[in-house]
Amino acid sequence: MDISIQKSKLHNRQEIQITGSKSESNRLLLLQALFPQISINNISNSDDSVLMQKALESKEQLIDIHHAGTAMRFLTAYFSTQQGRDTIITGSTRMKERPIKILVDALETLGADITYLENDGFPPLQIKGKTLTAFKVALEANVSSQYISALLLIASKLQNGLELTLIGKITSVPYINMTLSLLNNIGITTSFEGNTIIVKPNVTEVKAQTVTVESDWSSASYFYSIIALSDIGTEITISSYKEKSLQGDSVLSDIYEKFGVYTSFEAESMTLKKTANCDLNLSIDLDLKNAPDIAQTVAVTAFGLGVECTMVGLHTLKIKETDRLVALKTELEKLGAEVLITNQSLYVKASTKINTDVKIATYNDHRMAMAFAPLGLKVPLVIENADVVSKSYPQFWEDFKAIGFNLK
Template sequence: MDISIQKSKLLNHQSIQITGSKSESNRLLLLKALYPQINIENLSNSDDSVLMQKALQSDDKVVDIHHAGTAMRFLTAYFSIQEGREVILTGSSRMKERPIRILVDALKSLGADISYVENEGFPPLRICGKKLTEHKTFLEANVSSQYISALLLIASSLENGLELSLKGKITSVPYINMTLSLLDELEIKTEFNDNVIKVKPKTSELKPKTLVVESDWSSASYFYSVVALSEVGSKLELASYKENSLQGDSVLAEVYKDFGVETHFKGNSVTLTKSSDVKEQTSIDLDLSNAPDIAQTISVTAFGLGIESNLVGLHTLKIKETDRLVALKAELEKLGAEISITDASLHLKPSKTIISNASIATYNDHRMAMAFAPLGLKTAIHIQNADVVSKSYPQFWEDFKAIGFNLK
């Protein structure tokens, strides 16, 4: 399905209920599989979380998680401790190009029985579940935090717990802290000192507990972009959000001040207000190493506002659903932007005009479709394979239509 967005205008004072965080949901689904006493509310309805839930409930020998990268990392760890069960864990053609060796090596050092079915270092994997008695391992600290979280999520089920040493500068610390905070809520004892994380084994039975998933801040980013690209005085309400969020992407509230957007928390909702026209703002410099998933949204917002942007800390974007840096460069250039990229940065010099009716490729990447959609406030734009949004936000286009976007 392709979607054309005609030049639109935000309908003021609309309210949007956004699905639960994919990141929190997938962590809690794995923990629930280990500790059935957990009850989860406001679970994400994203494809990734549906696939994660289905995989955890499956008795099949072959488990296919399609494009779901988080599920691949988390399930690799989970199936490695399912004693007596053999699983082939596989995914889409793109998933078979995404590296997994770092996690596999760490699990093997703990005693896991994992082998590669096709290409060394990449899915699919043959995993023979067994009891893991070793408790010390290490990872390079600048890798995807999902490798780290995958180990932490199973750590309390290991006979001797886990001591994980991280080498170098740590990437995406908020996502690691999210995992540790969820473990703490389950009264699993953790320590994070310097570059060493320790998780104690869970020896007492978990009491029944209900955990409510906060709505997804990554999904909120597209509405921040909408308000930023709207007229001064425009407002939009989003639910359900916490001021003290576990999610690293909650940094949006601070980042978008530079784009003239103010965030006001009240109860479980936030109101976004376009408070200034940012004519004085000529450039923005950001290190997004702790929140790389919002890089696409920020790049498009800056382009739409005619603001130069220098974004660094983006090295993990190359191993996502697509190489997001290459994809951003290709698609923003269609609109008239001047872009240069490295392996870890993006530098954008916007043009004075935006080319109309550009057809944006999405590369099987949900964030490409959603990040470019707000530009419909500035010009007519065409989004290819628009239904890719179901990976994280199935009702995205319905919500966009509800706030005033003219979609065909």
């Protein structure tokens, strides 16, 4: 399904409810599988979390997680610990191109029995669950934090816990801290000092408890972009959010102040308000190594406002649903942007011209569709394969329509 966005104007003072963080939900779902006495409120309704739930509940040998990269990594670790269970885990064509060797090597160091069924280093995998007795493993520190979190989530169920050494400069620290905080919150003892993370084995059973998932900050990024591209005085209230968040993408509130957007918190909601126009001579310089998922949104916002933007720390974007750096460059250039990329950076030159009626390809990547949609406030455009948003935000288009976007 393609969606045409005609030039739109927002209704003022809208309220939007966004479901739970996909990142928090998927971590808690795995912990719930290990400790069934945990209950979860406000679980993400994203495709990824639905697939994660189904996979954890399934008794079948074959588990297909389609495009869900987080689920692939977390479930690889989980099934490695399920003694006596033989599991084959596979996914989409793109998933079979996304590397998993770093995680598999680490799990094998701990004693896991994992076989590549097609290409070495890539899914699909055959996993024979067993008791993992080794407890020391090392990883390069600049790898995807999902590899690290996958190990930390199963660590308390390992016979001797886990001592994980990270080699080099650590990236995506907020996602690691999120995982450790969730473990601590349910009663598991951890420490993170220097480059060493220790998770103690869970000797006593985790207490029965209910955990509420904070709403997803990555999904909030599109509303930040909308307000940045709107007139002064425009505001949107979105819930449920906390000023002190476990999610790395909460840095949005600081970043978007540069674009004239002020964030205020009240109870469990936040209001985004356009308070100033952006200085066209502004040059935005950001290191997004701790929040790479918002890079697409920020790049499109900067282009839409006509300001120069340089982002670094984006090396993990090349192994996402698509090579997001190449995809961003291609689609922004269709709109008239001048873009330079390297393996870990993206530069958008300041420009006041935006081409109209451009068709934005989405590459089976939910964030490509949602990041470009706010430009409908500036020019008409078409988002191809628009239903790809269901991967993380199924009601995205309904919410866009509700706040004033003219969609066909």
